Amino acid sequence: MPHAPFSHQPVLLTEVVTALQPKPHGRYLDGTLGGGGHAAAILEASSPDGFLYGCDRDTAALAAARERLSPMAHRLETHHCNFTEADQWIAPRSLDGVLLDLGVSSHQLDTPERGFSFQHDGPLDMRMDQSGSGPTAADLVNTLPASELADLFWKWGEERHSRRIARAIETERRIRPFTTTGQLARFIERICPRRGSPTHPATRCFQALRIATNDELGAVRNGLERAFNLLSPGGRLAVISFQSLEDRLVKEFMRREARDYDFDGPEDHPDFRRPRHPRGRELARKGIVASEAELDQNPRARSARLRVLERLPEP
Ligand SMILES: C[S@@+](CC[C@H](N)C(=O)[O-])C[C@H]1O[C@@H](n2cnc3c(N)ncnc32)[C@H](O)[C@@H]1O
Secondary structure, eight states: OOOOOOOOOOSSHHHHHHHHOOOTTOEEEESOOTTSHHHHHHHHHTTTTOEEEEEESOHHHHHHHHHHTGGGGGGEEEEESOGGGGGGTSOTTOEEEEEEEOSOOHHHHHOGGGOOOSSSOOBSOOOSOTTSOOOOHHHHHHHSOHHHHHHHHHHHHOOTTHHHHHHHHHHHHHHSOOOBHHHHHHHHHHHSOOTTOSSOTTHHHHHHHHHHHTTHHHHHHHHHHHHHHTEEEEEEEEEEESSHHHHHHHHHHHHHHHOSEEESSSSOOGGGEEEOOOSEEEEEEEEEOOOHHHHHHOGGGGGOEEEEEEEOOOO
């Protein structure tokens, strides 16, 4: 079956360009290329000779981005990998800007065969990187002990009925293992009826499964420092997150880098602080959210928050 054209509208596009200030000669990394919307804007703003490295875990996204960016291919180098691995092919302190636009693309969500969405029936997959041998969402749902499944739904989906749902899944899968998104969504709706709520009862469990299947928070935890180390002084790290768990990790990382002290022990206490030079400077401490105008034409931007950290020179 022919694949639908790649459709993803980049969020906070003007804000990302304003934050990264792409310039001729500049060198940039887009660690989450997706359909290449942000990448195109960075390349255009840094013409005629700005250079962009790009990567994505998803081969379909990478192919779409390469095609879209083909007129500027001589200023582009792409890799199929996790952004946590970008420091294997980019030298430290060599970039002027890094963008991480986290999460999934509209294209991934809207392609039933990828298994991200309960709105379309498809295999319960949810892997961004389908070329790897990592577990699918179905593997997690069908094999994790109920207690681990409940923890997963609670921690990464903040699902209040996590235990009830996990126990019911454990019973059901002995008779009928879960194979499709529709089967799981309908089952969760049976266990936790909608009762007039506009949100589908499976929303939180689906989010949790997606995060777990792709180790999304692990990538953010690992990737931020690595990405920041690629920047030369004055270079900027721009991160867009779409949910609070992710945004908290980004915020904590940026606060830590911008602090002018380290501390010993598990908690920050004035008595245990050691002064140091801040490594970064936060721009817009509360983060940047979409304008009303953008929200009117792209509701997906509603949950997006952009945070920016500039690398300071070393003393
Ligand atoms: C929100 S979309 C990016 C859209 C892109 N900025 C655009 O303008 O089209 C997120 C993309 O990042 C990819 N992705 C998510 N986590 C990743 C990771 N840890 N490493 C590499 N790619 C990742 C996804 O496969 C997806 O294609």
